[in-house]
Amino acid sequence: MGTKGGIRRTATAAGRATTGRAGRAATDRAASDRAATDRAAKSRKTRDRETRDRAGRRGPLAAFARFVICGGGVSLLSSGVLLVLTGRVPFAAANAAVTVASTALATELHHRFTFGAGKGLAGWRVHAQSALTLALAYAVTTTAVLALPAVRPHPSALLTQAVYLTASALTGTARFLVLRLLVFTDRPARPARPATPSPLTRTTITTAA
DSSP states (O other), rough: HHHHHHHHHHHEOOOOOOOHHHHHHHHHHHHHHHHHHHHHHHHHHHHHHHHOOOOOOOHHHHHHHHHHHHHHHHHOOOOOOOHBBTTTHHHHHOOOOOOOOHHHHHHHHIIIIIIOSSSSHHHHHHHHHHHHHHHHHHHHHHHHHHHHHSSSSSSSSHHHHHHHHHHHHHHHHHHHHHHHIIOOOOOOOOOOOOOOOOOOHHHHHHOOO
């Protein structure tokens, strides 16, 4: 009886020790999983903050100011180039070439400075989307000026200019919002799936032992 009792106590003590080791191993794994989840969350927050910074480090008002400065500077440069080419190159060809070049230049300036979307060159997708927004803005301003006589027959030059400037201001603001929110922005990274601690089962205890 004494021998059997001693064997039973030894087996019980061994089982408790095994269970204790398995419990500590499971606790260590759970702590490791929580640490990995915390690191993933911090990394995701860092990426999100960097994305917001690239979208406009100084806020939307400063980005809009840079948008106006870059766009206005390119427009002035384009008008100067057209003035130089007048009489040397057919106007239609010169205007087409200057429009393509100025649109590409403005897109690169917006990519680098206005929205801070990246250090490299803007991709073809960005150039295509930027050109599309410019074409839509041109269509709206042209339609507004051409539709004015239907609303106000024989409009004065001052009224025509006012309509054109108003339409340009509205389309320019809308273009800025589209570029900032849809074109010059990074798609948010897919959040990492948090690790789920494995439950303490008989198989886990046996493996840990």
